[in-house]
Amino acid sequence: xxxxxxxxxxxxxxxxxxxxxxxxxxxxxxxxxxxxxxxxxxxxxxxxxxxxxxxxxxxxxxxxxxxxxxxxxxxxxxxxxxxxxxxxxxxxxxxxxxxxxxxxxxxxxxxxxxxxxxxxxxxxxxxxxxxxxxxxxxxxxxxxxxxxxxxxxxxxxxxxxxxxxxxxxxxxxxxxxxxxxxxxxxxxxxxxxxxxxxxxx
Amino acid sequence: xxxxxxxxxxxxxxxxxxxxxxxxxxxxxxxxxxxxxxxxxxxxxxxxxxxxxxxxxxxxxxxxxxxxxxxxxxxxxxxxxxxxxxxxxxxxxxxxxxxxxxxxxxxxxxxxxxxxxxxxxxxxxxxxxxxxxxxxxxxxxxxxxxxxxxxxxxxxxxxxxxxxxxxxxxxxxxxxxxxxxxxxxxxxxxxxxxxxxxxxxxxxxxxxxxxxxxxxxxxxxxxxxxxxxxxxxxxxxxxxxxxxxxxxxxxxxxxxxxxxxxxxxxxxxxxxxxxxxxxxxxxxxxxxxxxxxxxxxxxxxxxxxxxxxxxxxxxxxxxxxxxxxxxxxxxxxxxxxxxxxxxxxxxxxxxxxxxxxxxxxxxxxxxxxxxxxxxxxxxxxxxxxxxxxxxxxxxxxxxxxxxxxxxxxxxxxxxxxxxxxxxxxxxxxxxxxxxxxxxxxxxxxxxxxxxxxxxxxxxx
Numbered sequence: 001x002x003x004x005x006x007x008x009x010x011x012x013x014x015x016x017x018x019x020x021x022x023x024x025x026x027x028x029x030x031x032x033x034x035x036x037x038x039x040x041x042x043x044x045x046x047x048x049x050x051x052x053x054x055x056x057x058x059x060x061x062x063x064x065x066x067x068x069x070x071x072x073x074x075x076x077x078x079x080x081x082x083x084x085x086x087x088x089x090x091x092x093x094x095x096x097x098x099x100x101x102x103x104x105x106x107x108x109x110x111x112x113x114x115x116x117x118x119x120x121x122x123x124x125x126x127x128x129x130x131x132x133x134x135x136x137x138x139x140x141x142x143x144x145x146x147x148x149x150x151x152x153x154x155x156x157x158x159x160x161x162x163x164x165x166x167x168x169x170x171x172x173x174x175x176x177x178x179x180x181x182x183x184x185x186x187x188x189x190x191x192x193x194x195x196x197x198x199x200x201x
Numbered sequence: 202x203x204x205x206x207x208x209x210x211x212x213x214x215x216x217x218x219x220x221x222x223x224x225x226x227x228x229x230x231x232x233x234x235x236x237x238x239x240x241x242x243x244x245x246x247x248x249x250x251x252x253x254x255x256x257x258x259x260x261x262x263x264x265x266x267x268x269x270x271x272x273x274x275x276x277x278x279x280x281x282x283x284x285x286x287x288x289x290x291x292x293x294x295x296x297x298x299x300x301x302x303x304x305x306x307x308x309x310x311x312x313x314x315x316x317x318x319x320x321x322x323x324x325x326x327x328x329x330x331x332x333x334x335x336x337x338x339x340x341x342x343x344x345x346x347x348x349x350x351x352x353x354x355x356x357x358x359x360x361x362x363x364x365x366x367x368x369x370x371x372x373x374x375x376x377x378x379x380x381x382x383x384x385x386x387x388x389x390x391x392x393x394x395x396x397x398x399x400x401x402x403x404x405x406x407x408x409x410x411x412x413x414x415x416x417x418x419x420x421x422x423x424x425x426x427x428x429x430x431x432x433x434x435x436x437x438x439x440x441x442x443x444x445x446x447x448x449x450x451x452x453x454x455x456x457x458x459x460x461x462x463x464x465x466x467x468x469x470x471x472x473x474x475x476x477x478x479x480x481x482x483x484x485x486x487x488x489x490x491x492x493x494x495x496x497x498x499x500x501x502x503x504x505x506x507x508x509x510x511x512x513x514x515x516x517x518x519x520x521x522x523x524x525x526x527x528x529x530x531x532x533x534x535x536x537x538x539x540x541x542x543x544x545x546x547x548x549x550x551x552x553x554x555x556x557x558x559x560x561x562x563x564x565x566x567x568x569x570x571x572x573x574x575x576x577x578x579x580x581x582x583x584x585x586x587x588x589x590x591x592x593x594x595x596x597x598x599x600x601x602x603x604x605x606x607x608x609x610x611x612x613x614x615x616x617x618x619x620x621x622x623x624x625x626x627x628x629x630x631x632x633x634x635x636x637x638x639x640x641x642x643x644x645x646x647x648x649x650x651x652x653x654x655x656x657x658x659x660x661x
Contacts, residue, residue: 047553048557049553069556070556070560072557073559076553076554078554082548084554095558120654138558
């Protein structure tokens, strides 16, 4: 499967066990499900920062539990939009990798004038958009977005989704896994999976 | 850099060290200043209770000349150390001091509260001999650790009368004084010994037992009654700058250890971790005097480590370098705790994001952990600095209390409190101390605010 996703992993965290097994012929996977169901655990396992057993095939990439995060180089936008508080916006972007891509994303998301600011002086929505831009700059093939739309109004959600679909399909051929509660209109071909209690339902 | 500073601090070729009992401090201090003016050779005078002086020299304190307050302690010293030469420096007598006029010296037993030095101190032993000789028993005895405290208490009205050396009584002319006949107690003699053959040690020894030395001792109330001579054996400026400098060097010395152990404790978990933590924090809860004693046993000049260090010209015990080590050791627990807490407070998500960005372990530490923990580390540094500045117990045991060498601010305050005319300077120095401490606490509070402003936005 050259284009899509084939994931078969087990994640253990203390007594909690999650089994995630899915195939998807498209570049986009949309994950839904109640909070506490294991969505974030799935993302952390894919990013390589939460340990897992099993195999992950995304496009032509093949990762096992032994593949360290530095080799996966996913663009990860965590739920709390974790910007480094001691670095300015532009330093955050530079640390992540391709500054050209991330500044372009900032322009598209209307946060390009914030580059010199420190994260603590940004609103929640501004931080979220910067974090998305940072993830785009960092992604070398795979983009993992954990609730990236939660602090944004409807207009901004649309521009985020528009940017993502432009970047993925037209420009960079990214694979995207998007966790969201929104029933956002998706005009990109995608599969939806639902995660509950550590299982796909 | 540090090593260079430390070794210059402890190699003072053109200087001699003299250890004397507290009661002989003013007289020998005056002789030392005169000698210094005449010859340009620095004379470091360490004044402590005789028992501590002897213990310190037995532990390797580099003394050229020593005076004790009785023969027994000098004999004790001669058991372990070779005395090159030995003579009598001075004699002393006892007197009863009081604010109220007393009829005779035995009336001291009739007052409500009588202050005596403890029985282990020669002055206390002689006083008890005299009371026993006169077959009188006092109503209530308040026991002081040394004769200077007896003078202080009587002066402050804490005690109604006290028995002290005539040399100390001479420093308090405003009090009523009745001499105690010398037949009532063993002869009070101050033997002096020379421990090295260095030319200036010989010269200063001769200077003490010579005619001029005897005149000075006489003027300070030894052997004969005399009037008080104001003395200023403590340099306030020296104590303040020495104290600050010692605390700064101590901070530099402990920084890499505090940072390394703090990071290690925050990052790893293993069996016995709480045991290791406990050991690292021991100096925080150990009485500082015990810490100083442990340092002496570990790093003193007679120990394997001490002998090893001396090959490199580093001598820690009874040197300013040792004061730095003592301050570093007692400040270290505060520093390492602050570092550990600062590292532990960092949300692990930051490291996880950093790892997905391809940062190595070293880069995670340099680019993320260190800057995020910086406010907490700074706070720990400020606390450790303040602790080092206030360090007393470990310092006085490990490196002694030598003017111009190891006397930091708290040691100077203590010395001034012990001397009869030191109140004014002690208060001055106490205020300096309060000022520096408040500045440190204020700075520490700033680092806390800095830390909070860093973290409060964290959740989007």
